[in-house]
Amino acid sequence: MKIMEMTALELGKAVREKEIAAKEALEAVFRVIEKKEERLNCYVTLDREGAFERARKLQERLSQGMEAGPLAGVPVAVKDNLCTKGMRTTCSSRMLENFVPCYTAEAVRRLEEAGALIVGKTNMDEFAMGSTTETSAFGATRNPWQEEHVPGGSSGGSAAAVAAGARFLGSDTGGSIRQPASFCGVVGMKPTYGTVSRYGLIAYGSSLDQIGPLGRNVADCAALLELISTWDKKDSTSIDRKDTDFTSALTEGIRGMRIGLPKDYFTEGLAPQVKRSVLAAAELLKERGAEIEEFDLRLVEYAIPAYYTIASAEASSNLERFDGVKYGLRAEDANGLHDMYKKTRSRGFGEEVKRRIMLGSFVLSSGYYDAYYLKALKVKALIKRAFDEAFAKYDVILGPVAPTSAPRLGESLCDPLKMYLGDIYTISANLAGLPGISVPCGLDEEGLPIGMQLLGNCFEEKKLIRTAYAYEKARGAFAVCGEVG
Amino acid sequence: MANIISDETIEYVGILAKLELSEQEKEQAKKDMGRMLDYIDKLGELDTEGVEPMSHVFPVENVLREDTVTNTDVREELLANAPGEKDGMFMAPRTFE
Numbered sequence: 001m002k003i004m005e006m007t008a009l010e011l012g013k014a015v016r017e018k019e020i021a022a023k024e025a026l027e028a029v030f031r032v033i034e035k036k037e038e039r040l041n042c043y044v045t046l047d048r049e050g051a052f053e054r055a056r057k058l059q060e061r062l063s064q065g066m067e068a069g070p071l072a073g074v075p076v077a078v079k080d081n082l083c084t085k086g087m088r089t090t091c092s093s094r095m096l097e098n099f100v101p102c103y104t105a106e107a108v109r110r111l112e113e114a115g116a117l118i119v120g121k122t123n124m125d126e127f128a129m130g131s132t133t134e135t136s137a138f139g140a141t142r143n144p145w146q147e148e149h150v151p152g153g154s155s156g157g158s159a160a161a162v163a164a165g166a167r168f169l170g171s172d173t174g175g176s177i178r179q180p181a182s183f184c185g186v187v188g189m190k191p192t193y194g195t196v197s198r199y200g201l202i203a204y205g206s207s208l209d210q211i212g213p214l215g216r217n218v219a220d221c222a223a224l225l226e227l228i229s230t231w232d233k234k235d236s237t238s239i240d241r242k243d244t245d246f247t248s249a250l251t252e253g254i255r256g257m258r259i260g261l262p263k264d265y266f267t268e269g270l271a272p273q274v275k276r277s278v279l280a281a282a283e284l285l286k287e288r289g290a291e292i293e294e295f296d297l298r299l300v301e302y303a304i305p306a307y308y309t310i311a312s313a314e315a316s317s318n319l320e321r322f323d324g325v326k327y328g329l330r331a332e333d334a335n336g337l338h339d340m341y342k343k344t345r346s347r348g349f350g351e352e353v354k355r356r357i358m359l360g361s362f363v364l365s366s367g368y369y370d371a372y373y374l375k376a377l378k379v380k381a382l383i384k385r386a387f388d389e390a391f392a393k394y395d396v397i398l399g400p401v402a403p404t405s406a407p408r409l410g411e412s413l414c415d416p417l418k419m420y421l422g423d424i425y426t427i428s429a430n431l432a433g434l435p436g437i438s439v440p441c442g443l444d445e446e447g448l449p450i451g452m453q454l455l456g457n458c459f460e461e462k463k464l465i466r467t468a469y470a471y472e473k474a475r476g477a478f479a480v481c482g483e484v485g
Numbered sequence: 486m487a488n489i490i491s492d493e494t495i496e497y498v499g500i501l502a503k504l505e506l507s508e509q510e511k512e513q514a515k516k517d518m519g520r521m522l523d524y525i526d527k528l529g530e531l532d533t534e535g536v537e538p539m540s541h542v543f544p545v546e547n548v549l550r551e552d553t554v555t556n557t558d559v560r561e562e563l564l565a566n567a568p569g570e571k572d573g574m575f576m577a578p579r580t581f582e
Contacts, residue, residue: 102562193542207540236548237541305525316502323503325577330568337580342505354504355517361501362494362518363525375528377538382531384539417520433542458542 003028004165008074008220009247012115015073018062022055022073022117029075029119032165040142042161044080045088046120051075054117071227072115079158079172080121081128082108082211083200087118091202092136093126095328095348105200106235107211107228114227119166123157126350127319128176128204130154131419132412135352140409143183145448149406152180158214159184163449173201177212178426178438182401182451185440185478187468188214189221192458193433194239196225197232203318205311206237208430218439218469222246225461241459249462254470255289257463260394262297265425271404277442277450278400284474285398285467295393298386302379303428304420308356309363309376310431315353316360322348355416384432391457396467398454400425401438405448425453435461439468440478488522490515 003011003025014020030048037043055073062068078084081091083101090096104112112118125135133156134140141156143149144164151160155172159180172188181188189212196211203209213224229244261282266275286292324330324344331343349357363372390397402422412419429436434455441452452471456464495511498518506514560573569576 099566102559102566207542233548233550237545239543299531302528302531305527308521309525309528320503324568325575326563327566328568334578337578338503340578341503345503346505349504354502354510355514357502358498358504358514359518359521362498362522365497365501372522372525372528374538375533376525377540378533378536379528379531381536381539382533384542416517417524 004032007217007223008215009070009223012069012071012074015115016062016068020073022058023052025073026051026055026075026117026119029166033119036144036164039147040144040160040164041139042122042141042157042164042166043077043120044090044092044123044136044138044157047087047118050087051117051119058115058117069114070223071111074116075119075166076111076116077119077122077158077161077166078108079124079155081124081173081202081204083202084108084118084121087121089121089202090138091127092124092138093348093350093353094137095322097137097329099327101200103200106197106230106232108200110228110230111224122155122161125154125156125176126353127202127315128154128173129315129352129356131176131179131422132407133157133180134409134413135350137350142409143406143448145185146406146446149408149448150183150412152176152183152402152406154180155188155214156180159186159188162186162214162216172214173209173211177214178436178451178453179402179423181214181438182440182453183406183449185449185451186214186216187218187221187437187439188212189225189437189461189464190429190435191225191229191461192239192435194237195229195241195244195435195461197230197235197238199232199234203314205314206318207314208307208311210430218437218465218472219247219250221437222250222465222469243459243462246461246465249465250469251466252288252470252473254285254467257285257290257396257467258394259285259290259292259467260390260397261292261294262300262390262397262399263294264297264300265399269403269421269424270400271444273442273444274400274402274404274450278398278452281441281452281471281475282398285471288470288474290467292398293394295390297390297397299379299383300424300428303383303431304424306376306379306383307423307427307431308359308420309372310380312356312360313364313373314360316357316364319349319353319357352413352416380431383428387428387432387434387457395460395463396454396456398452401451401453402426405444405446405450429455433458435464437464437468439471441471441475443479488519488526490519
């Protein structure tokens with residue numbers, strides 16, 4: 001079997017059993033990167049030398065008969081908001097252009113411990129603020145399926161890199177895993193809040209951020225998630241759970257699985273082709289024995305205003321640390337400390353980041369705090385309640401990931417509010433802390449991928465994985481864009 | 486509805502956010518923020534009387550531990566990222582004469 005066609009665990013096993021050298025696995029990935037990176041711009045930083053050095057050391061250990069982890073020699077890329085010791089970590093911002101962390105994020109450390117080889121850092125919306133990867137200070141990433149389209153965001157670089165063949169893409173963050181996965185025809189998963197340690201993740205909205213995997217298929221995502229899930233005392237919101245053996249859910253049986261279709265996810269605003277593909281996916285699951293039923297989820301239209309209020313408020317606080325003192329950019333021509341803060345931040349942050357910091361500062365300011373921030377937190381409680389009611393009746397909620405397929409480059413940023421509306425189906429999972437997975441379910445007439453989303457109750461990732469895996473098997477192989485490896 | 490953001494408000498937000506805005510940026514920010522607040526005002530349609538604000542989805546408790554040092558000395562590495570450094574400390578511009 002070709003290296004690029006193997007799952008992460010298959011490749012790890014082959015490397016451990018010395019059927020494939022770690023070096024060969026890396027070479028296969030770098031061949032694809034060399035061919036495509038110039039056009040797609042998936043990576044902010046590539047660490048070819050370091051990756052091959054780590055591969056050499058791994059091989060040495062293996063030849064001495066030492067043990068290696070399940071991802072031995074598996075090339076993985078990491079979103080550029082996860083700290084990597086000694087490897088530049090920019091958040092795709094001028095502010096952190098030359099920032100080199102002195103520690104590694106817990107999730108990344110766990111992957112490395114399992115034997116994974118980090119090949120580089122993927123492009124993203126600046127500080128994860130955006131839905132297209134166009135707010136990156138280092139240029140937009142292009143969608144590998146149609147290069148004049150965006151890959152989605154904020155994890156656009158990661159999703160595009162997986163779709164472009166650099167398989168086994170690693171950890172990722174936020175509500176913006178599922179949407180770029182959908183736009184790029186790959187699988188992306190956000191676990192229950194607290195499942196993966198956020199230690200070493202550069203914070204955007206701390207109560208909403210979660211790290212998760214992106215991969216070619218459900219099996220890779222389950223394997224990566226299983227390895228990065230951990231109770232970590234370095235993250236006080238990390239949860240001690242025992243049921244993180246997610247690969248055990250890679251079984252096809254979904255007979256009797258109760259799947260709810262929220263009517264409010266299929267109303268106006270949803271592109272007809274997306275609707276058709278997602279409903280066809282539901283039909284396929286029904287044929288496999290699932291019980292499908294429509295229901296009213298309620299409150300869907302309130303998720304975006306609540307989310308942007310809370311996320312901006314948290315961002316304004318989290319991003320205060322970028323003040324030109326401890327790391328990152330500093331404006332050298334300033335007149336005194338305060339002027340230095342202001343000049344540094346005004347030059348280091350891009351437009352979208354400034355927009356959210358200002359909105360966040362405003363909704364937290366005295367006189368407006370109750371009316372906006374507190375109100376949003378109350379609405380969040382109502383949204384959680386609506387999901388609790390839904391999950392009393394259903395195992396899984398099925399719907400679209402985004403209202404459309406990937407927009408063209410340049411279309412979204414001229415109207416931020418319109419861009420925010422594209423997050424309508426994904427954002428409530430972040431508010432309610434729920435796990436969600438995005439699985440490719442079709443192509444539109446332009447040949448762009450469409451994704452379906454499965455949402456589960458908190459801690460019920462296994463139901464999602466089972467359903468997604470069953471769907472994947474029923475669907476058959478998904479089209480691959482271009483030649484791979 | 487239409488939220489009109491005044492010059493004073495944008496000035497104040499600039500101070501809170503520690504951002505220096507050009508005249509053009511201020512005008513744009515007034516427009517953007519007004520539009521966004523119009524949209525957020527939609528939350529007002531919901532009756533949230535008696536609803537507890539939810540900051541965390543799960544009940545969180547204080548996590549306490551012994552105050553022991555577990556990390557190693559990485560002062561050199563930390564300072565390597567600092568824009569200004571002097572005698573093993575961060576250097577910032579003068580705050581008063």
